[in-house]
Amino acid sequence: DAGITQSPRHKVTETGTPVTLRCHQTENHRYMYWYRQDPGHGLRLIHYSYGVKDTDKGEVSDGYSVSRSKTEDFLLTLESATSSQTSVYFCAIRAPDRNTEAFFGQGTRLTVV
Amino acid sequence: KNEVEQSPQNLTAQEGEFITINCSYSVGISALHWLQQHPGGGIVSLFMLSSGKKKHGRLIATINIQEKHSSLHITASHPRDSAVYICAVSTRDDKIIFGKGTRLHILP
Numbered sequence: 001d002a003g004i005t006q007s008p009r010h011k012v013t014e015t016g017t018p019v020t021l022r023c024h025q026t027e028n029h030r031y032m033y034w035y036r037q038d039p040g041h042g043l044r045l046i047h048y049s050y051g052v053k054d055t056d057k058g059e060v061s062d063g064y065s066v067s068r069s070k071t072e073d074f075l076l077t078l079e080s081a082t083s084s085q086t087s088v089y090f091c092a093i094r095a096p097d098r099n100t101e102a103f104f105g106q107g108t109r110l111t112v113v
Numbered sequence: 114k115n116e117v118e119q120s121p122q123n124l125t126a127q128e129g130e131f132i133t134i135n136c137s138y139s140v141g142i143s144a145l146h147w148l149q150q151h152p153g154g155g156i157v158s159l160f161m162l163s164s165g166k167k168k169h170g171r172l173i174a175t176i177n178i179q180e181k182h183s184s185l186h187i188t189a190s191h192p193r194d195s196a197v198y199i200c201a202v203s204t205r206d207d208k209i210i211f212g213k214g215t216r217l218h219i220l221p
């Protein structure tokens with residue numbers, strides 16, 4: 001299995017609180033992605049990173065920010081959690097070579113009450 | 114219109130049946146991925162294709178680049194194959210875009 005770990009795996013938080021999810025990899029892959037998975041929508045891209053301090057927005061980035069200060073860590077922050085951000089969050093990693101496999105974290109189930 | 118479309122959305126079949134799940138895409142890609150997700154579970158990569166056909170055990174994946182279409186086949190299906198199967202593409206600008214998944218249920 002690829003060395004990719006998400007933490008926490010489960011979290012319940014209150015509306016309005018900040019939350020940070022961590023994706024940690026030991027593969028030294030440059031590309032990292034954060035997705036949310038919701039019924040009827042599949043996985044949708046929140047933010048992605050092509051390297052340290054190189055991040056960009058995906059299709060559902062509102063209410064989220066990210067940081068990548070080290071190759072191995074990609075942090076997703078909900079500045080002020082809302083109930084609409086209740087979801088399962090997945091991190092993915094990939095090497096820059098075009099024909100390379102993507103690897104996924106186990107997911108973080110976040111509930112905002 | 115979604116850039117990656119899968120069909121069917123749901124599929125129920127009897128054990129032993131031959132299963133086909135289809136994926137069409139409308140963007141330029143560098144590779145296509147087939148993934149498996151069991152209920153409440155993580156996402157596992159089954160195949161990555163950029164051309165032709167790959168086989169792993171009872172699973173076969175094919176891709177037709179000209180037609181922008183891929184299929185995942187399961188031969189001699191088994192209840193343990195019950196899962197959500199997801200098609201995803203690596204785009205030429207290095208994003209990964211997912212289909213909504215096909216929920217497969219194999220009855221014993």
